[in-house]
Amino acid sequence: MPPRILVSTTPFGEIDPKPIEMLESAGVEYVRNTLGKRPNEDEFAEMIRDGFDAVIAGLEPFNPRILDLAKGLQFISRATVGLETVDLNAARERNILVANTPGANSEAVAELTLSHLLSLLRGVHHSHNALLRGEWLQYMGRTLDEITLGVIGVGRIGKQVIRHVSSFGAKIIANDILPDAEFGERYGVEWAEKEDIYRRADAVSLHVPATPKTIHMMGEDEIAMMKKGAFLINTARGVIVDDEALARALRSGHLGGAGIDVFPEEPYRGALVGAPNCILTAHLGARARSSRLQMELDATENVLCFLAGEPIPGLVPDEEYEMQRIITADANA
Known part of the structure; x- marks a missing residue:
């Protein structure tokens, strides 16, 4: 069976179809978010429990609950730079790699x-x-x-x-x-x-x-x-x-x-x-055509490199995991 990819971020492929064309050319099966908006945690839980190898996500939460529901998930590709809604160390404990798109926006x-x-x-x-x-x-x-x-x-x-x-x-x-x-x-x-x-x-x-x-x-x-x-x-x-x-x-x-x-x-x-x-303004920061397209392209490239066993351009470095661990520990002290 071909790898299954969840595309939970939206919009995706609307400014330019190239990110979708990249997925189709790679022969993967992909499922897109049909809500027309960013899913809340419960909506995202329903989406991701369907057995995906990788997800192209926006700011959806990746906490222990979501990660436990995501059976078989191996890779999270964020079409954004922010990592605050990803529990990096919980993902690592479950052998899930995480990438983002630094610089695109x-x-x-x-x-x-x-x-x-x-x-x-x-x-x-x-x-x-x-x-x-x-x-x-x-x-x-x-x-x-x-x-x-x-x-x-x-x-x-x-x-x-x-x-x-x-x-x-x-x-x-x-x-x-x-x-x-x-x-x-x-x-x-x-x-x-x-x-x-x-x-x-x-x-x-x-x-x-x-x-x-x-x-x-x-x-x-x-x-x-x-x-x-x-x-x-x-x-x-x-x-x-x-x-x-x-x-x-x-x-x-x-x-x-x-x-x-x-x-x-x-x-x-x-x-x-x-x-x-x-x-x-209604969170317009990255809502520029060139910026949004670059985030989608970079996030898609990260997934395809992962599936091909190639170096992943946006792989989150170890320093981010350690920083998140320290910040969380300090907050709970």
């Missing part, structure tokens, strides 16, 4: 971050809403070379944001658990503690993964540290910001605005809906 997310930042700085949302009300509002904004941007998390996406913003003359202060000194020197980055960034930055942009340590990393206390009138931008993961605390800071006028693309629950109906000076 970096430019798309960085550009969306920049669009939020520019819209906040120039008051695009204020002018738009005023015109809809029949008012002519000429908002006096700021240019990038007037501000200090704080970047929390300087991985692929954080670096791309810095590359773009530094070319406009913004001052960059940043924090990362492993600061890249060479990159920082090249782009004039000042490395600082997070608390220092909150107090000094005119805008703070978040680019950290969701882990037990980063849940509500931006809570009541951290938001209170930020400069009065500053902006907060989150295109990373929804759970790292306490959305209710952020909504309160916007309503009180402590913060000048926020640009939010990710939410603790999606679709989102929470406290930020209707909050003043807040630009909300």
Whole structure:
């Protein structure tokens, strides 16, 4: 029998049929998600219990319950970079390999971050809403070379944001658990503690993964540290910001605005809906044609390389397993 592949991520093959053509050319049997949306855990459990050798997934959960239901599963290929919903060590205990698509969406997310930042700085949302009300509002904004941007998390996406913003003359202060000194020197980055960034930055942009340590990393206390009138931008993961605390800071006028693309629950109906000076987008970060297609192609290539016994380009390195183990242990301590 040919290998069976579950394609749980959606959309898949809609921008370009090449990922599907790759599967068909390889002679595998594949089953696609017909829900038209990301499955919740129970829906995913029903999908994956049907006996698959590999899965091409998005952000679906791979916890011990799901992994135990997935009889015969040998390989998880994530059409995304994030690994926070995959229990890597539980997968390893069950001899299941995991791959992802690092870098495929970096430019798309960085550009969306920049669009939020520019819209906040120039008051695009204020002018738009005023015109809809029949008012002519000429908002006096700021240019990038007037501000200090704080970047929390300087991985692929954080670096791309810095590359773009530094070319406009913004001052960059940043924090990362492993600061890249060479990159920082090249782009004039000042490395600082997070608390220092909150107090000094005119805008703070978040680019950290969701882990037990980063849940509500931006809570009541951290938001209170930020400069009065500053902006907060989150295109990373929804759970790292306490959305209710952020909504309160916007309503009180402590913060000048926020640009939010990710939410603790999606679709989102929470406290930020209707909050003043807040630009909300429906998790559009990777929703660019080139980015989405590249993620699908890379995820498919990872599966086909695994099935062929060839080196897997996106195989998750051992360091990710160890980091997840340490973070989980610290959170449970």
